Amino acid sequence: MDDQGLQRSSNAMHAINIQMKGYTFTWERGRGKPQFVEEKLDRALASTSWKERFPDASVLTTQKKISRIAFRFENRWMEDKGFGKLVNDQWEITNSSATITERLRSLSTELTRWSRKHPKIDRKNIEELKDRLERMRSNTDQQSAVKAEEMKMELNQMMIKNDMYWK
Structure with a gap:
């Protein structure tokens, strides 16, 4: 997400920045080399209700590597x-x-x-369930119809979860 997209999203959610204290930079590359670079990449956001509940909250940044x-x-x-x-x-x-x-x-x-x-639900699981459902189409008895409905609901849930994973 670019800076403008982040800004639009945080505005839409009425999110506000939480003050950051401590070491200015949160990312580095090339320590001890002429191309050494440090950047501040992180940002902390909170809802207004959270900030009202914890008005003195802040984020402490350190140089400690985790x-x-x-x-x-x-x-x-x-x-x-x-x-x-x-x-x-x-x-x-x-x-x-x-x-x-x-x-x-x-x-x-x-x-x-x-x-x-x-x-995780991957495409393979979804395709296998679709194949099983397709094979059941020729079965017209009541028990098969009930099973097919259950499988459709399961397939729908799998697809929703798979979509959510990629959001």
Whole structure:
């Protein structure tokens, strides 16, 4: 997304910037070389209601390198029936005196574990289900019709989740 697209999106959501404190730059390349470059790439946004609830919140940037693999949230998780309960439960069981960073780290660890049990839906799965559905077309009995409807609903859900993954 370009800067104008980000600006339009954040304006549409009424998102506001959260103040960043600490080291100015968040990315570097070529340390110790003549072509050494540092840039500020990150930006933190929040809703106005969140900012009202946490008026003194800020983001602290550091030079510390993190060796962990970055956590990636997947939109498709939102369609899973158990996702909301998992997030709420995990948030509640985390020590209430934990910092927001510690709570988020705990949540991301649990979501990573959970996501391994909920594999991505790829085109192969969708095509296999379409093929099975096509083979059932010649069956006209009531039981086959019910099964075909169930498969259509499953196919629709798979396609929605697949589309959400790419958004």
